[in-house]
Amino acid sequence: MKRSVLLLALLVITAGAWAQGVRIVEYAQKLAKSFTANGLNIETGISADGVQKLAVLAKGGYFPLAMTAKAGVPTVLTMYTDKTYDCGRAFYLPDLKKQATLPVKGATAFSIPPQKKGSTLFGTCGMGMYTFEIRFE
Ligand SMILES: [Cu+2]
16 A cells, blocks of 8 residues: 555656656747747857857756767857846856856857866856756767
8 A cells, every 4th residue: 555655656756757847848949939039049069160059048047957068179158048037147157167147138158168078067047046067978
């Protein structure tokens, strides 16, 4: 009896986490659409000059929450904001000792030197409530 209750509780928690994950992905997709519709040009991928471009959308959090990137290449991380009024505008890259107040709307670029394979770079708001991570592989 106890065991089945435990299993049920686990199932509910797992389903809850899954549903939350789906909601986060949907929210991030909605953000990307509206940011683009409002004239922001969200760039990702490796450009012709070999610079890796990463994009994070800041509004009600940082999206995506986690991403993987290529190690060993110069990288530019651009933080996109659009009608962003929350504390995500107080932005920090603690590992690189960089910080900036992001504009309400705009694209703010940060140069990231080539990172070691297997390393992780964290971004956070000033209070530490919004975070994201980039894993270099
Ligand atoms: Cu915050």
